[in-house]
Amino acid sequence: MRPGESTFAADATLTCIEGARIHDPAHGRDGVVGDIWFEGGRIIEPPSAERRAAASIIAGRGLVAMPGGVDLHSHVVGPKVAAGRRISPHLARGPVAAVPTIAATGDLYASLGYTTVFDAAIATTSAGIARMELDDLPNLDKGMYLLAADDHDVLASIASGSEAETARLVGDIVRAGAGWAVKIANPGGAVFWKQGLRGDHRDLDDAVPGFDLTPRRILERTQRAVAAAGLPHCLHVHTVNLGLPGNWRTTLETMKTLDGLRAHLAHVQFHSYSGGGLDAEAFGSGVTPLVEYFDAHPSLTLDVGQVLFGDTVAMTGDSTAAEHLAHATGVPWMSHDLHLEGGCGVMPIRYREKSLVHAWQWAIGLEWFLSVADPWRLVLSTDHPNGAHFLAYPLLMRLLGDESFRREALSRIHPAVRRKSPLAGISRQYTLNELCIVTRAAPARIAGLPQKGHLGPGADADITLYRPDPDLSRMFAMPAKVFKGGVLVAEDGHVRRRVAGRLLAASS
Numbered sequence: 071m072r073p074g075e076s077t078f079a080a081d082a083t084l085t086c087i088e089g090a091r092i093h094d095p096a097h098g099r100d101g102v103v104g105d106i107w108f109e110g111g112r113i114i115e116p117p118s119a120e121r122r123a124a125a126s127i128i129a130g131r132g133l134v135a136m137p138g139g140v141d142l143h144s145h146v147v148g149p150k151v152a153a154g155r156r157i158s159p160h161l162a163r164g165p166v167a168a169v170p171t172i173a174a175t176g177d178l179y180a181s182l183g184y185t186t187v188f189d190a191a192i193a194t195t196s197a198g199i200a201r202m203e204l205d206d207l208p209n210l211d212k213g214m215y216l217l218a219a220d221d222h223d224v225l226a227s228i229a230s231g232s233e234a235e236t237a238r239l240v241g242d243i244v245r246a247g248a249g250w251a252v253k254i255a256n257p258g259g260a261v262f263w264k265q266g267l268r269g270d271h272r273d274l275d276d277a278v279p280g281f282d283l284t285p286r287r288i289l290e291r292t293q294r295a296v297a298a299a300g301l302p303h304c305l306h307v308h309t310v311n312l313g314l315p316g317n318w319r320t321t322l323e324t325m326k327t328l329d330g331l332r333a334h335l336a337h338v339q340f341h342s343y344s345g346g347g348l349d350a351e352a353f354g355s356g357v358t359p360l361v362e363y364f365d366a367h368p369s370l371t372l373d374v375g376q377v378l379f380g381d382t383v384a385m386t387g388d389s390t391a392a393e394h395l396a397h398a399t400g401v402p403w404m405s406h407d408l409h410l411e412g413g414c415g416v417m418p419i420r421y422r423e424k425s426l427v428h429a430w431q432w433a434i435g436l437e438w439f440l441s442v443a444d445p446w447r448l449v450l451s452t453d454h455p456n457g458a459h460f461l462a463y464p465l466l467m468r469l470l471g472d473e474s475f476r477r478e479a480l481s482r483i484h485p486a487v488r489r490k491s492p493l494a495g496i497s498r499q500y501t502l503n504e505l506c507i508v509t510r511a512a513p514a515r516i517a518g519l520p521q522k523g524h525l526g527p528g529a530d531a532d533i534t535l536y537r538p539d540p541d542l543s544r545m546f547a548m549p550a551k552v553f554k555g556g557v558l559v560a561e562d563g564h565v566r567r568r569v570a571g572r573l574l575a576a577s578s
């Protein structure tokens with residue numbers, strides 16, 4: 071614990087935020103003026119007139135109130151993030167490191183209005199160290215997804231065909247490791263990698279060496295095991311062929327494989343490319359058929375993994391994808407097998423407006439956001455720091471909510487993408503309520519957090535107050551006030567107090 075930090079003790083004071091414009095899409099409130107009452111860290115029904123007299127009042131007039139932000143796919147702790155820090159000491163976003171320290175990560179998220187974060191890829195063998203780092207991450211409730219399907223025992227159990235045994239094993243691994251969910255990163259990929267099979271395209275039906283398995287069977291059986299184990303979040307899927315031209319077909323096959331039970335597709339932007347072979351000009355968007363399928367199959371949800379231009383650090387549990395990217399860019403990279411369970415690749419990357427591939431990645435992410443019909447099934451993410459730093463979320467929110475700003479940005483990117491991307495023909499703008507859905511209401515619901523992402527009685531008093539501003543980037547970059555469990559933790563971009571936050575573990 072650091073000076074000025076307290077263990078998480080919610081403020082017991084009865085408090086009212088008075089007269090704010092409330093965005094609470096879970097309860098159908100779209101900018102209605104009202105009061106928000108909380109006490110003991112929870113939102114409550116308005117109390118009796120008698121009790122109100124003793125309440126602490128916060129002036130909300132003229133401010134926009136939303137639930138605290140929920141980031142369901144980020145990379146903030148564990149060995150991969152530490153490697154990212156070591157490989158990128160020269161990279162910074164203004165005064166902020168490309169991969170901030172753990173304390174700075176908590177402070178920066180809080181000053182951005184976010185109050186919950188999940189690390190989306192921790193090897194089971196690293197769960198202990200990652201958990202200690204999560205304990206150290208201030209101002210946020212936090213959890214992690216474990217890469218349980220990389221474990222030899224789990225793969226052997228899946229191959230044996232005993233569904234009950236796989237469910238027991240997966241549940242035990244997540245609960246013993248204090249994880250929240252199971253993430254699958256390139257199913258079977260770590261096995262191919264360890265066997266020295268590092269070629270490019272792989273199919274869902276290729277045999278996984280040493281096991282009577284295919285990536286498709288690993289997906290199907292892990293999905294069922296997660297459901298049977300009763301974990302709060304469904305299987306979190308990073309499928310095969312991340313980043314490769316023509317991979318939209320693999321993604322469509324993945325959706326068809328997973329359809330019927332709940333599944334969450336991570337960073338779909340990196341999995342939605344057309345083209346193939348050596349013809350760079352053929353590279354492009356494969357979003358249209360994917361959105362068509364996604365819209366019609368409500369058991370699936372996704373986060374986008376938006377790319378934004380500038381310097382960042384790529385980090386993935388998918389060694390094969392990292393190696394491919396390193397070869398394509400010529401950038402030095404790091405790889406380490408984590409106790410021979412799982413894999414990892416880390417390297418700096420600069421996304422450039424005038425790069426054909428980077429411009430396509432930028433346009434493809436936005437195309438996903440602006441094409442999916444139901445914002446409740448879609449989550450705003452940059453796969454921090456892979457597509458961009460989480461501090462770029464306000465810029466992304468402006469790109470979604472301000473068509474003229476987006477057109478201006480589109481006019482600067484590689485001319486071939488400008489000409490060919492369906493983005494040029496999309497005029498949709500996200501409303502404030504839709505931005506609220508994709509940054510808090512939907513991710514809370516999808517992650518399995520009934521006490522978050524809304525402002526109804528019983529919800530955690532995680533509340534962000536913004537100053538309305540036609541420049542959405544400025545509005546979302548610096549909330550006026552951020553409450554974590556009823557405690558004022560940040561104000562006008564400054565951290566006012568550090569609270570420890572809770573570990574979100576499936577066992578608790």
Ligand SMILES: [Zn+2]
Pocket residue numbers: 143144145190191336337453456
């Ligand atoms: Zn990720």
